[in-house]
Each structure stands twice: as C-alpha cells, then as structure tokens.
Amino acid sequence: MTTHDRPTRVHIIGSGLIGASAGMALRAKGFAVSLEDMSPTSAALARDLGAGDLPGPPDADASIDLVVVATPPDVTADVVVAAQRRFPVAVVTDVASVKRIIVDEVAERGGDLARFVGGHPMAGRERSGAISARADLFTGRTWVLTPTDETAPEALTLVRSAAEATGAAVVVLGAGEHDEAVAAVSHLPQIAATVVASRLEELSDTAVELAGQGVRDVTRIAASDAGLWTQILVGNAPAVRAVLDDVIADLQDLSGALAAIARDGSHDLGAPGARAVIAAQLVAGNAGHARIPGKHGQAPTAYGSVIVLVPDEPGQLGRLFNDVGDAGVNLEDLRLDHAHGRPFGLAEVFVLPSVLGHLVESLTERGWRLHV
Amino acid sequence: MTTHDRPTRVHIIGSGLIGASAGMALRAKGFAVSLEDMSPTSAALARDLGAGDLPGPPDADASIDLVVVATPPDVTADVVVAAQRRFPVAVVTDVASVKRIIVDEVAERGGDLARFVGGHPMAGRERSGAISARADLFTGRTWVLTPTDETAPEALTLVRSAAEATGAAVVVLGAGEHDEAVAAVSHLPQIAATVVASRLEELSDTAVELAGQGVRDVTRIAASDAGLWTQILVGNAPAVRAVLDDVIADLQDLSGALAAIARDGSHDLGAPGARAVIAAQLVAGNAGHARIPGKHGQAPTAYGSVIVLVPDEPGQLGRLFNDVGDAGVNLEDLRLDHAHGRPFGLAEVFVLPSVLGHLVESLTERGWRLHV
Numbered sequence: 084m085t086t087h088d089r090p091t092r093v094h095i096i097g098s099g100l101i102g103a104s105a106g107m108a109l110r111a112k113g114f115a116v117s118l119e120d121m122s123p124t125s126a127a128l129a130r131d132l133g134a135g136d137l138p139g140p141p142d143a144d145a146s147i148d149l150v151v152v153a154t155p156p157d158v159t160a161d162v163v164v165a166a167q168r169r170f171p172v173a174v175v176t177d178v179a180s181v182k183r184i185i186v187d188e189v190a191e192r193g194g195d196l197a198r199f200v201g202g203h204p205m206a207g208r209e210r211s212g213a214i215s216a217r218a219d220l221f222t223g224r225t226w227v228l229t230p231t232d233e234t235a236p237e238a239l240t241l242v243r244s245a246a247e248a249t250g251a252a253v254v255v256l257g258a259g260e261h262d263e264a265v266a267a268v269s270h271l272p273q274i275a276a277t278v279v280a281s282r283l284e285e286l287s288d289t290a291v292e293l294a295g296q297g298v299r300d301v302t303r304i305a306a307s308d309a310g311l312w313t314q315i316l317v318g319n320a321p322a323v324r325a326v327l328d329d330v331i332a333d334l335q336d337l338s339g340a341l342a343a344i345a346r347d348g349s350h351d352l353g354a355p356g357a358r359a360v361i362a363a364q365l366v367a368g369n370a371g372h373a374r375i376p377g378k379h380g381q382a383p384t385a386y387g388s389v390i391v392l393v394p395d396e397p398g399q400l401g402r403l404f405n406d407v408g409d410a411g412v413n414l415e416d417l418r419l420d421h422a423h424g425r426p427f428g429l430a431e432v433f434v435l436p437s438v439l440g441h442l443v444e445s446l447t448e449r450g451w452r453l454h455v
Numbered sequence: 456m457t458t459h460d461r462p463t464r465v466h467i468i469g470s471g472l473i474g475a476s477a478g479m480a481l482r483a484k485g486f487a488v489s490l491e492d493m494s495p496t497s498a499a500l501a502r503d504l505g506a507g508d509l510p511g512p513p514d515a516d517a518s519i520d521l522v523v524v525a526t527p528p529d530v531t532a533d534v535v536v537a538a539q540r541r542f543p544v545a546v547v548t549d550v551a552s553v554k555r556i557i558v559d560e561v562a563e564r565g566g567d568l569a570r571f572v573g574g575h576p577m578a579g580r581e582r583s584g585a586i587s588a589r590a591d592l593f594t595g596r597t598w599v600l601t602p603t604d605e606t607a608p609e610a611l612t613l614v615r616s617a618a619e620a621t622g623a624a625v626v627v628l629g630a631g632e633h634d635e636a637v638a639a640v641s642h643l644p645q646i647a648a649t650v651v652a653s654r655l656e657e658l659s660d661t662a663v664e665l666a667g668q669g670v671r672d673v674t675r676i677a678a679s680d681a682g683l684w685t686q687i688l689v690g691n692a693p694a695v696r697a698v699l700d701d702v703i704a705d706l707q708d709l710s711g712a713l714a715a716i717a718r719d720g721s722h723d724l725g726a727p728g729a730r731a732v733i734a735a736q737l738v739a740g741n742a743g744h745a746r747i748p749g750k751h752g753q754a755p756t757a758y759g760s761v762i763v764l765v766p767d768e769p770g771q772l773g774r775l776f777n778d779v780g781d782a783g784v785n786l787e788d789l790r791l792d793h794a795h796g797r798p799f800g801l802a803e804v805f806v807l808p809s810v811l812g813h814l815v816e817s818l819t820e821r822g823w824r825l826h827v
Contacts, residue, residue: 205667217826222764223801225665256661264662267654272673275647277740278705282639282698284743289628290636293597294747295577300672301644305744309737316709316733317716324713326654331706333650334699337688341696344689361688365681368649371656372677375666392594400786404776414772417789429595454589 090115093245094139094170095151096162098129101178101204102153103216106134108249111218129213142169149241152177156318160188167195174238176202176245180265181318182229182258196233200242201258203227203265204251222250229258259322266322273304273312274327280305296418336360386415387439390454391430391446403430403451410445412438429454462487465617466511466542467523468534470501473550473576474525475588478506480621483590501585514541521613524549528690532560539567546610548574548617552637553690554601554630568605572614573630575599575637576623594622601630631694638694645676645684646699652677668790708732758787759811762826763802763818775802775823782817784810801826 091114095102098120106116106129116135120126130137140147150166152159156179163185166175175198179185182201189199206224226246230239239255246253256264280302283291316323340357347357393399407414416433434442446453463486467474470492478488478501488507492498502509512519522538524531528551535557538547547570551557554573561571578596598618602611611627618625628636652674655663688695712729719729765771779786788805806814818825 205665219764219824219826227665254661254664260659260662261665264658264665267658268663268666268670271654272651272670274706274709274736275651276669276673276744277737278702279644279647280741280743281705281736281739282643282701282743283746284739286636286639286746287632289626290632291640291746292626292748293577293599293633293636294640297648297676298640298644299747300675301648302740302744302747303672304669305740307737307741309734309741312737313730313734316713317730320713320716324710324717327706327710327713329654330650331703331710333653334646334703334706337646338696338699338703341688341692341699344692345696358685358689362681362685364646364653365649365679365684367653367656368674368677369652369679369681371652371654372648372674374655374658374663375671375674376664392591401776401780401784404773404786405780408773408777412773414776452591454591 091148091241091245092140092146093117093135093149093151094119094147094166094173095135095153096120096166097153097155098126098134098213099153100212100215100220101206102151103129103132103134103213104206104218104220105151105153105178105204105249107132107216107218108221109245110135112248114245114248125213129216132213132216133218134213134216140170144170145172147173149173149245150175151245156181156185156314160185160192160194163189163199164192164194167198174198174200174235174241176200176228176242178202178204179318180315181322182227182261183322184318186229186231186258196231197235198238200234200238201229201261202242202246203229203261204246204249206251219250221246224251225254226251227254227256227261229256229261231258262319262322263326266319266326270316270319270323271326271330273307274316274323275330276302276305333364337364386433387436388431388433389439389443389446391432392452392454393428393430400428400430403432403446406446406449406451407432407442410442412442412445463520463613463617464512464518465489465507465521465523466491466519466538466545467507467525468492468538469525469527470498470506470585471525472584472587472592473578474523475501475504475506475585476578476590476592477523477525477550477576477621479504479588479590480593481617482507484620486617486620497585501588504585504588505590506585506588512542516542517544519545521545521617522547523617528553528557528686532557532564532566535561535571536564536566539570546570546572546607546613548572548600548614550574550576551690552687553694554599554633555694556690558601558603558630568603569607570610571603572606572610573601573633574614574618575601575633576618576621578623591622593618596623597626598623599626599628599633601628601633603630634691634694635698638691638698642688642691642695643698643702645679646688646695647702648674648677705736709736758805759808760803760805761811761815761818763804764824764826765800765802772800772802775804775818778818778821778823779804779814782814784814784817 093109093114094117095106096119098118110116117139118126118129118135119139147170150173152162154162159177159179163175180203204221204226206221243253340360343357412434418431465481465486466489467478468491470490482488489511490498490501490507491511519542522545524534526534531549531551535547552575557573576593576598578593615625712732715729784806790803
C-alpha cells in the first residue's frame with residue numbers, strides 16, 4: 084500500500100494536540116493529510132495551522148491508506164471500528180496511552196484486527212488542543228506500536244513508516260506488555276509521587292522547610308493534571324492494580340519490620356530479621372534503579388561531578404556555564420539545589436571523569452567556590 | 456558562657472565527616488577546637504587536616520564550653536551522658552539524624568537535659584570519613600536544633616551560635632516534630648523511590664526503555680546507600696511507620712478503586728465512586744506538592760520555560776549556556792531529558808517570565824531549535 088506512485092494518504096480523526104501535531108509532522112514529510120473532528124471549530128483551527136485538509140474524504144474512499152484515531156481513550160475503539168467500516172482498505176492506528184483494552188474492544192465490536200495497529204506516542208505537553216500542536220512534538224520521543232498475531236505485516240510496516248516520519252523512535256511491544264510497562268514506568272511513579280506529596284499537607288510550615296532535593300525530585304510529577312491522570316489510571320486499571328499491590332505488599336513488610344524495631348528498641352541488638360527486611364528492599368531498589376537506561380538507551384555512564392556555590396545574583400549561573408564552556412568541557416548533566424535561607428544555590432556539574440580535574444582547576448582559577 | 460574574654464572552646468567527639476567538617480568550620484571562625492575519636496588514626500588525620508587539636512582536654516576541664524558528639528547514632532546518647540559527666544559545665548550537642556530517641560535515652564541514662572541540645576545538620580556527602588571533610592560542608596544547609604522544655608536558654612544560644620558559625624541556617628523544632636518532619640520529607644520519599652525502582656527489576660529490557668523523565672526523577676534517590684539508609688529508617692522507626700501506614704491506607708483505597716473499575720469496565724459509566732477516590736488522591740498530591748518551598752524558602756516562583764533541542768556533540772550544551780549568558784538572561788533552573796535512541800537531548804531552560812521572549816528570540820537567532 085506504499086507502492087502507489089503517489090503520496091501516502093493519511094486521514095486523522097481528532098484534531099487535538101496529538102492529532103494536529105501528527106498532521107503537521109506528516110505533511111512536512113510529504114504525506115497527504117486530511118482531518119476531521121467532532122468540533123468543526125477545532126478542525127478548522129487545525130487546518131489553518133497546517134495540520135491537514137478539510138473536508139475529510141467521502142465514506143468508502145479507497146485511496147485512504149492510513150487512518151489515525153486521535154480521540155479521547157474512552158471512545159477510541161468505537162471510532163477505530165467505525166473508521167474501518169468507512170474506509171474498507173485503510174489500515175487504522177490509534178494513540179491511546181493504554182493498549183490492551185483497545186484491542187479487546189475493537190475485537191468485541193467486530194473490528195478487523197488485520198488492519199488495526201495499536202499505537203502510543205510517548206509525547207505530550209502541559210497544554211492541550213490544536214493550538215498547542217507542533218510538527219516536532221514527536222522528535223526524539225518513543226512511539227510504541229502494539230501489533231497482535233492477527234495484524235497484517237504490511238499494516239505494521241505502514242504505521243511504522245508514518246510514526247518514524249514524525250521523528251519518533253518506534254518500539255514494538257505486545258499490548259499487554261506495553262500496559263504492564265507503562266504501569267511500572269509511568270503510572271506507578273505518578274501514584275508514588277502523589278501519595279508522598281499528600282503527606283506534606285499535614286506538616287507545619289517549619290517542617291516543610293526541611294524539604295531537600297530528594298523529596299523535590301520524588302514529588303515533582305505530583306503537580307500533574309488530576310483529571311487527565313484519573314483517566315489514565317482508570318484506563319489501565321488491571322495493570323496498575325497488579326503493580327500497586329506488589330508495592331503495597333513491600334510496604335506492609337517494611338511497616339511490620341519498623342513495628343518490630345519500635346517494639347524491641349532500635350538500638351538493641353534485637354530484631355535482626357527486621358533489619359534484613361529493610362536492607363533487602365533498599366538493595367532491590369538499587370538494582371531496579373540501575374536498570375534505567377542512560378543517555379540514548381545505553382548503560383548509565385559514570386560521570387564525575389563537582390558542586391559549585393553560585394551566588395544568587397542575575398547572571399551568576401550564566402557566568403558559570405560560560406566558564407564551563409570556556410574551559411572546553413562538555414557538561415553532561417546538571418543538578419541545582421536551592422539552599423534554604425541563603426542567598427545562593429549549589430550547582431552540581433556532571434562531566435566525563437577524564438576532564439573533571441581540568442574543570443576543577445579552571446573554575447577555581449576563575450574564582451568559583453567548589454566542593455569537589 | 457560566651458562572655459569570657461577568650462575564644463569559645465569546643466571539644467568534638469568523633470572525627471568523621473561531620474565532626475571533622477564542623478571542626479574546620481569552627482576554627483575558621485576563631486573557635487578553639489579540640490578532638491577525640493575511638494580511632495587514634497582517624498583523630499590524627501582530622502588534626503592534620505586542620506579540624507582541631509590533639510590530645511583532647513583532661514577530664515573535668517571546666518574551660519570546655521561546648522561538646523559536639525558526632526558519633527554513629529547507636530552510641531550517641533551514651534557518649535552525650537559520658538561527656539556531661541567528664542565536662543561538668545559544658546553544653547553538649549549531637550548530630551544524629553533522629554532526635555526523639557536520643558533525648559529519651561539521655562534522660563533514661565541520667566543525663567542533664569538543661570545542658571543538652573539535640574542537633575541535626577542536614578548536610579552530607581556520598582563519601583564518609585575525615586578525609587572527605589570540608590570547612591564549607593554546612594554552608595547554606597539547614598541545621599535543625601531540638602531543645603526541650605528543660606534546655607537552658609543559654610545552652611540553646613551557645614549551640615545556635617556555633618551552628619550558625621559553620622554557615623548553616625538554624626531551624627528550631629521539637630524533637631518529635633523533627634522526627635515526623637524528616638519521616639515525611641526525607642525517609643518516606645526514600646522508601647517510595649526504593650519500591651518504585653524495585654518494580655523495574657522484573658521488566659523486560661524493551662519495557663525499561665519506555666522509562667521517561669518522570670520515573671527517573673521519582674527513583675533517583677533509589678541509588679542511595681542501602682546500609683546507611685537501613686540505619687536511618689531503623690533509628691526513626693516509629694515516625695516512619697506512622698507516615699508509611701498512612702501511605703499504605705491511601706494505596707489500598709486506590710487499589711480497591713482500580714479493582715472496582717477493572718470489574719465494572721473502565722469505559723462504562725459505572726464505578727463513579729471509584730473514579731472519585733482516584734481523583735481526590737491526585738488532587739491531594741497537587742496540594743501537598745504546592746507546599747514545597749521554592750528558592751530560599753519562599754513560595755515557588757512561576758518561571759517561564761523553553762525546551763531546546765541540543766545535539767549530542769561535545770560542547771553543545773556548553774554552547775547553549777554560553778548563548779543564554781550572552782543574552783544577558785539569568786537561568787533559574789534547568790531540566791535535561793535524554794531522548795531514547797536519538798543523537799540529542801532536550802534541555803528545558805527556566806527563566807523569569809519577563810525575559811522569556813527575549814531569550815527565545817536570542818536563541819532562535821543563534822540557530823537553536825526551540826519548543827516554546
């Protein structure tokens with residue numbers, strides 16, 4: 084279906100952030116893109132922004148190669164099945180952030196699984212709607228595709244080529260494996276951040292002032308949109324519940340160990356089993372953390388780092404980066420720590436170990452106060 | 456006791472990272488510092504590094520104003536009480552990261568609570584021992600003091616002046632309030648990061664590749680030292696257990712809601728109560744997160760931000776910071792996102808809203824690709 088001597092024709096249903104961004108990205112790569120949306124205003128806005136043509140194709144238009152369903156998840160399966168009936172030769176893909184339930188619903192509703200490829204572009208913004216769309220939204224992001232045993236190979240090839248044309252890196256997974264993976268790497272972290280942040284509501288102002296970088300990192304995503312996340316957790320309920328119950332079991336073991344210690348006295352030699360429970364969980368956390376890929380999916384590189392004391396005056400952090408650049412050193416990562424009650428911050432600068440000595444020397448010469 | 460016409464005399468028991476760093480910092484401010492350690496080698500090293508004089512004072516030396524007990528937490532109370540007997544007019548403070556249990560043990564062992572002020576300098580490094588000590592370890596960090604009703608006011612004044620002399624910002628809290636605060640803002644986040652990271656052990660390599668910035672932030676501290684954290688959690692067992700049980704209750708509510716949704720069908724209109732449970736927890740997380748102080752303990756400033764696409768070549772990130780500096784803009788915060796499978800990263804640059812437009816213009820002129 085990509086062998087026609089004409090551009091690939093893509094029809095996008097749903098012209099919100101994801102649909103309109105996909106339209107812009109595909110048009111930029113020479114695809115012929117048309118649009119539709121339940122809201123004529125939204126569709127017109129997306130068209131005006133360059134996301135695709137209006138009106139959409141007539142029903143039964145056999146020249147449509149691919150339909151991208153970019154609607155809210157709760158209507159996705161219905162729209163997929165309807166699109167397959169309207170465009171009898173087109174391959175259909177979707178962009179919902181959970182995948183198993185969509186496949187099941189498409190099958191239940193009599194959809195054609197050979198012409199359906201589930202998809203999940205892992206990109207988004209804080210803002211929604213076509214007005215926030217951009218052609219490079221997917222650049223450098225992962226786009227998961229979840230074909231089933233019934234998916235036609237050429238259908239997967241077509242969807243893959245379109246996803247890659249947007250600048251995304253395609254990862255192929257089973258629908259169930261996708262849902263379990265995002266439950267663990269996305270949905271559970273959101274829940275953990277949320278319940279840790281909830282505890283801060285009950286603290287005094289003075290107690291909250293003891294918050295350091297650790298709790299800031301752990302709770303950063305607790306600021307996420309509650310309405311959106313309710314939908315996401317509801318949509319992936321079985322997989323989220325499975326991983327959540329594993330976490331609850333771990334925490335109950337920990338709580339039991341802490342209770343034994345509180346009862347037997349923490350500074351006595353008793354409760355060795357309780358200590359072992361705590362230590363084993365911390366070690367498992369070390370091991371799990373070590374599996375997170377570093378830059379570009381490779382194993383994490385061991386960087387060297389130096390902590391620099393940065394006066395809180397306009398331009399000081401900029402001056403630091405100027406000086407790092409002037410030293411000819413490539414900054415690999417950076418962590419800023421805002422000191423409580425002091426007129427400066429601490430910047431931890433990560434570089435390759437081979438250039439750390441040179442950087443320390445160079446920054447010291449330029450008058451920076453360092454903690455090596 | 457600070458009205459003598461001579462330097463304040465401080466004796467430090469325990470010459471590890473914290474003890475030796477305190478010695479260096481206090482000597483730099485004109486305090487007369489002596490040292491002791493169970494290990495003569497460690498004490499000699501600390502002396503050679505400039506942390507204080509050897510040998511320590513003779514027993515009953517009435518010229519010692521302040522004793523700082525910087526030993527491991529499990530012997531702290533014993534050492535505090537012994538120090539009060541050896542130096543009958545000295546005020547004694549400690550540096551253990553949990554405080555209620557130390558006060559209780561000092562009282563049980565017949566210590567003089569009028570002359571005891573519990574302390575917790577919230578500073579540390581990945582490395583331990585006098586060899587890692589530095590005079591500015593406490594600069595810009597919080598040093599919590601936990602006097603009791605029985606603490607003499609002049610004892611608190613003396614310990615406060617010494618803590619502030621190290622460059623730390625002193626916060627006064629009750630011992631119990633301190634322990635509850637660190638349970639919530641430090642110990643619970645560590646546990647959450649640990650149990651979320653543990654789940655990654657069971658995932659396939661492909662599934663782990665879906666890890667984005669959220670899970671990276673939530674699990675960063677899961678890489679912490681398991682042995683050290685076992686001691687910390689054991690030492691604060693009652694307070695940690697209390698906050699942990701609150702979290703378990705929240706997670707059980709969530710799990711029940713997810714089970715109801717999985718049973719009733721997530722895309723049906725059923726289970727409205729289940730959705731409300733999930734939404735309410737996410738909203739509580741939003742509210743708790745909003746309580747974390749921003750820079751310098753003030754309310755968080757609303758920064759503007761722009762995402763810059765940074766090619767992964769030596770010097771590119773340095774070049775970006777040079778260009779930000781050249782634009783005359785003060786960088787307030789920065790977040791780096793390492794794209795999977797792509798030869799570049801995304802840098803989110805946070806600045807004051809008033810200069811964002813100028814920065815965008817300036818970076819665009821210099822050829823940077825931006826997501827505004």
